[in-house]
Amino acid sequence: MVYPNESQENSKKMGRGKIEIKRIENTTNRQVTFCKRRNGLLKKAYELSVLCDAEVALIVFSNRGRLYEYANNSVKATIDRYKKACDSSHPGSVSETNTQFYQQEADNLRNQIRNLQKTNRNMLGESLLGLPMKELKSLESRLERGISKIRSKKNEQLFAEIEYMQKRDNDLQNNNKFLRARIAENERKIQNMNLMPEGSNFEAMTYQPLDSRNYFKVNALQPTNHYHHQQQDQMAIQLM
Structure with missing residues (x-):
């Protein structure tokens, strides 16, 4: 016979106990715990964004350097909003932050322009000495695809021009036949008029x-x- 107090004590012992919050030394257990808790954290972030209409951005790096993220809007946009919110608490640093931001944007645009100019020179066959074999093959394949597209477009235009010229030639031939028939008809009428005796009337x-x-x-x-x-x-x- 089990007494009530004993059943309560047994249920407490069999229940889930508290885990001490410290680094898990076992590598396998640590990885399994990371996967479980990461998924739970991502799920909670999603639920918070949907239920409360909150803007949530979550960034997680594992101990191996792998990135896991979640954002209902955009991680970058949320970070920019966070920076603006932090800068608003320090008005004196807003102008400096804006200056740094625009300088970074200008540097990125300059880098993009330089890359585009380099790509254009490479497409023209210039500045190829420092390129590795992999980039040369990629450039060759892009050029071949571009040439094939240009040739197909050129052939389409040529076929269209040929069809137009053939149609025009047919129209000219039909017009020529029609004019020849009219000329022959007029010549027959003139010959018939010349064969008529003078003073005769064959109008009827x-x-x-x-x-x-x-x-x-x-x-x-x-x-x-x-x-x-x-x-x-x-x-x-x-x-x-």
Whole structure:
């Protein structure tokens, strides 16, 4: 039979005891504890940022130098905000801090400009003596990719120009055929007009319908009454 006091004492002994806060000497235990507590710390930071709408930035470096971080906005932005908050408590140092910040930004921009200028010279084949083999290979691959893109773009433009010229040539040929047909039609009309006798009138010929064989009807080729009477008068004069 177990008495109540004894059960309470046993539960206290079996429960989780307090851990002494000091450096863990065992390497394996220290690493396992670091992983567990790191994850718990990151989880708590996330919960704090979500539940309380707080701006949280957490930075952790392990004993091996590995970086672990969490920020609901940005670690750099939160650090900059922290610096401004610290500078606001010391107004005299605000201008100095701003000066240092802008100087650092100017130095970074100068370095970026120098790197870009160096890259441009390397792309042009200049200042290649001090480059290692790895950078030379990387530069060669970038140049080859750039050349392939330029060639593909050039081929696209050439194909577009060829298609335009072919289309234009077809249009010119069609126009040329149309003009030749018009010229031939006009020449046939002129020849037909030259073959007509003087004083004859065949204007009705162009308005006469065609027969089933696409020929003009016979009566369409008959001379007009004026020409017939004039011919009879000339024959009567000759007989006299």
